[in-house]
Amino acid sequence: MNLCPDDILRYIFETVVETVPDSPCAIEIAIGLSHVSRHWRTIALKTPQIWRRLAINIIVDTDGHKQECQDRWDTICGRIKDVPADIEIYYIGYKDSMPLENCNLFMISRFSRLHLDLFPYRAKEEILQLSLPTKPLIESLEFHVRESFDFDAILHHFPPATRLIFSDKGAVLLSGAHTYPTVREIVAEYDVCLDFCAAFATFPSLTSVTGQDLQQTSFGPLGTLPHSSIYRLQTLPHLKFLSIYRRSLRSWLRAISCPSLEYFNSRGIGAEETIDFISSHPSITTFIYHHFTGFDRLASETSNIENLTLQAAAYEKCQASFQIPHFPKLRRLTLYDDMHSLMVDKFEFLVCARCLPVDHPRSTLPSHAAPIESLTIIVYPRHVHPPPMWRRGDLYDAAERTTELFDEGEVYRKYKERVGLRWIS
Numbered sequence: 163m164n165l166c167p168d169d170i171l172r173y174i175f176e177t178v179v180e181t182v183p184d185s186p187c188a189i190e191i192a193i194g195l196s197h198v199s200r201h202w203r204t205i206a207l208k209t210p211q212i213w214r215r216l217a218i219n220i221i222v223d224t225d226g227h228k229q230e231c232q233d234r235w236d237t238i239c240g241r242i243k244d245v246p247a248d249i250e251i252y253y254i255g256y257k258d259s260m261p262l263e264n265c266n267l268f269m270i271s272r273f274s275r276l277h278l279d280l281f282p283y284r285a286k287e288e289i290l291q292l293s294l295p296t297k298p299l300i301e302s303l304e305f306h307v308r309e310s311f312d313f314d315a316i317l318h319h320f321p322p323a324t325r326l327i328f329s330d331k332g333a334v335l336l337s338g339a340h341t342y343p344t345v346r347e348i349v350a351e352y353d354v355c356l357d358f359c360a361a362f363a364t365f366p367s368l369t370s371v372t373g374q375d376l377q378q379t380s381f382g383p384l385g386t387l388p389h390s391s392i393y394r395l396q397t398l399p400h401l402k403f404l405s406i407y408r409r410s411l412r413s414w415l416r417a418i419s420c421p422s423l424e425y426f427n428s429r430g431i432g433a434e435e436t437i438d439f440i441s442s443h444p445s446i447t448t449f450i451y452h453h454f455t456g457f458d459r460l461a462s463e464t465s466n467i468e469n470l471t472l473q474a475a476a477y478e479k480c481q482a483s484f485q486i487p488h489f490p491k492l493r494r495l496t497l498y499d500d501m502h503s504l505m506v507d508k509f510e511f512l513v514c515a516r517c518l519p520v521d522h523p524r525s526t527l528p529s530h531a532a533p534i535e536s537l538t539i540i541v542y543p544r545h546v547h548p549p550p551m552w553r554r555g556d557l558y559d560a561a562e563r564t565t566e567l568f569d570e571g572e573v574y575r576k577y578k579e580r581v582g583l584r585w586i587s
Contacts, residue, residue, distance in 0.1 A: 171202075172205055172209045175195055175205065176212055179211070179212040179215065185217035185250050188215040192206065195212065207241060210242050210243040213238055213241040213242050214242050214245045214248055215247075216235075216238050216242070216247065216248070216250070217249075217251075218231065218234065218251055219231075220260045220262070220264075220265070221253045221256060221259050222260045228260050228264075232260070232264055235264070235266075236266070240269065242270060244271045244272065246272045246273060247272065248273075248275040249276050249277065250279075251277070251278055251279065252279040252306075253279055253281060254279055254280050254285045254288060255281040255282070255284045255285030256281045261288060261291075262288040262289065262292050263292050265292075266293075267293075267294055273300040273321070274302065275301060275302040275303075276302070276303050276304065276320075277304040278304065278306065279306040279308075280306060280308065280311060281308055282310070286315060286316060289316045289319060294320055294321060299321065300320070300321050300322070300324070301324055301325060302323065302324070303323035303325065303326055304327040305328050305329070306329055307329065307330050307332030307334060308331065309331075309332045309333070310332055311333070312335045313334055314335065314337050314339055322342065322345075324344060324346045324347065325345070325347040326345055326347070326365070327351070328348075328351070329350075330354065331352070331353040332355070333354075333356075334355065334357075336357060336360040336361055337364075338360050338363035341363075343366060345365040346367060346369045346370065347368065348372070349373075349374075350373045351372070351373070358414060362396050366398075367400055368401050369401060370402065371403065371404050374405075374407045396418050396419070397418075397421070399420075399421060401420040401423055402425065403424065403425045404423060404426050405427040405428075407427065407429045415431065415435055415439040416435070416439075419442075419443075421445060422445055424447050424448060425446070425447075425448040425449075426439070426446050426448070426449050428450075428452070433455050433456035436453065437456055437459055437463065437464075440464050441464060444464075445466070447469065448468065449467050449470055449471070450470075450471040451471065451473075452472075452473070453476065454475055455479075457472070457476050457477075457479065457480040457483055461484070461488040462483075462488065465490055465491065467489055468492060468494070469492075470489065470492060471496040471498070472496075473498050473499075474498060474539070475504075477504070477512070478505070484516055485515050485516075486515075486528050486531045490531070492516070493534055494536045495516070495534055495538070496537075496538040497538070497539050498540050499540065512537070513537070516533060517533050517534060519533050520533075
């Protein structure tokens with residue numbers, strides 16, 4: 163390796179560090195690379211990209227540990243230079259943590275990501291005392307919220323960000339008193355409680371909104387579940403992506419209008435209200451439907467859907483709704499058969515009605531219609547419902563043995579080049 167050209171060695175260092183999934187490991191690998199030999203250390207210190215992912219735990223139990231933590235921050239930040247930095251700071255405001263102001267963020271010229279782990283004890287006070295650069299833009303500003311936190315008091319203290327992420331079990335409090343037009347995307351996940359209508363008023367330029375594993379109180383003031391009628395109608399002219407997933411939610415869909423929305427995925431909102439929203443937003447072309455009822459109405463009132471995902475059990479109840487003239491623009495269809503309910507005759511009906519080209523002898527497509535480009539059937543093994551992501555590939559053989567559909571579907575495999583038929587387990 164000592165004979166390897168410096169630029170090749172530098173590329174290897176960057177690749178090794180960037181492919182590590184988490185920042186704490188990435189920085190340890192960078193340090194390890196710099197300790198192999200004098201030559202490697204010289205190359206490592208001249209490669210700021212391998213130092214840009216810094217994760218630091220600021221809990222200290224002795225003065226010596228505090229100084230060690232401080233020295234580590236100063237040393238590594240000095241090596242980042244002008245490369246966009248990915249910074250994670252943990253235990254801000256915890257009773258045994260060193261003051262956040264010891265982390266001099268002015269040492270970093272640009273941020274790609276800033277992740278802050280907030281404790282309720284004194285995190286707000288520490289952030290307000292912190293000197294922060296006012297520019298340039300942060301690509302992703304992330305907050306790990308452990309309890310209720312007033313973000314109106316601190317967001318304006320940070321450089322402008324394009325993406326905000328709130329995670330863990332706290333409540334994100336926003337009043338809409340301040341607006342942040344640079345924010346294009348917000349993500350709330352892992353039991354966060356967020357009043358989205360207040361968020362829409364606070365971030366008027368949103369193009370993407372994602373909520374996953376949300377608390378039941380996520381759509382109103384803390385501790386309440388208000389009906390959406392208490393909110394004035396809000397128009398979100400730039401929103402293109404809206405995905406709200408899991409938990410029993412009371413919807414605020416009637417309180418928003420999104421004339422540019424293209425992608426919509428909602429789970430936990432009633433079928434009728436979901437279809438009302440889809441019908442009033444003809445711009446939506448990609449839709450994930452989680453209900454087993456109401457599909458006939460969806461088919462008759464929506465005509466612009468190009469990419470559709472739904473449960474196979476829902477399709478079985480209303481297979482006639484897939485015939486032309488319903489869904490005239492449909493290009494890609496995905497069916498989740500996690501309940502093993504898709505019978506062969508229903509599958510055959512779908513293939514003949516929408517997948518086979520018009521000139522095929524079994525096709526029932528009208529002459530003016532085009533077959534869909536792809537049909538994806540996702541089948542889970544019977545003994546794992548649903549299987550963990552990491553086991554799906556290992557259980558492919560089991561799925562093929564236990565699912566009748568695989569054997570009967572073999573007659574259509576020779577058409578997969580033309581209709582894009584895929585089987586996934």
